[in-house]
Amino acid sequence: xxxxxxxxxxxxxxxxxxxxxxxxxxxxxxxxxxxxxxxxxxxxxxxxxxxxxxxxxxxxxxxxxxxxxxxxxxxxxxxxxxxxxxxxxxxxxxxxxxxxxxxxxxxxxxxxxxxxxxxxxxxxxxxxxxxxxxxxxxxxxxxxxxxxxxxxxxxxxxxxxxxxxxxxxxxxxxxxxxxxxxxxxxxxxxxxxxxx
Numbered sequence: 001x002x003x004x005x006x007x008x009x010x011x012x013x014x015x016x017x018x019x020x021x022x023x024x025x026x027x028x029x030x031x032x033x034x035x036x037x038x039x040x041x042x043x044x045x046x047x048x049x050x051x052x053x054x055x056x057x058x059x060x061x062x063x064x065x066x067x068x069x070x071x072x073x074x075x076x077x078x079x080x081x082x083x084x085x086x087x088x089x090x091x092x093x094x095x096x097x098x099x100x101x102x103x104x105x106x107x108x109x110x111x112x113x114x115x116x117x118x119x120x121x122x123x124x125x126x127x128x129x130x131x132x133x134x135x136x137x138x139x140x141x142x143x144x145x146x147x148x149x150x151x152x153x154x155x156x157x158x159x160x161x162x163x164x165x166x167x168x169x170x171x172x173x174x175x176x177x178x179x180x181x182x183x184x185x186x187x188x189x190x191x192x193x194x195x196x
Contacts, residue, residue: 001046002026002118005035005066006055006084011107015053022115024122032061036069045078047129049122051102053114056085056092064092067101076100077128080121084109134194140182148175152188153195 002019006012012028019026029035056063080102093104102121151161162169185191
């Protein structure tokens with residue numbers, strides 16, 4: 001999903017049309033406040049990836065101030081920001097890129113180059129989402145399950161794991177089953193691929 005935040009209706013409409021011509025779903029917001037209100041009510045990030053096209057100069061909350069809010073919430077990996085400006089200067093562009101913006105385009109911009117970067121940002125967002133999902137699954141493991149997981153990843157058999165941890169083989173089997181269930185895998189090979 002591409003989120004377009006710009007106070008000019010014609011810009012919002014043309015960017016939404018441009019995105020849809022590339023098969024990218026788009027939603028438009030006339031202010032930073034409207035975008036933040038949607039974000040506060042959103043249930044979850046789109047697993048297909050999300051990106052924000054953000055105008056630098058808007059009334060009330062500027063694009064840079066909105067970016068700072070997103071960064072403070074830790075959203076800039078899952079929600080990469082591409083700045084658009086008709087008034088940009090090189091120091092502003094460099095500063096926003098150093099602080100984690102995905103890119104910076106000056107109006108007028110090349111439509112194809114902009115949409116290429118949007119697609120790259122959506123891919124980066126999707127990958128960040130997949131990584132976050134794996135991290136959440138890992139966080140659901142108990143300390144003992146993490147110990148068993150590490151030994152499984154080292155290629156140890158149940159008997160070796162049991163001896164090393166001083167527990168029964170049956171307990172190792174139970175931990176292994178819980179790990180596979182929580183990590184949503186069926187084999188140790190799938191687990192290794194997921195965590196590589």
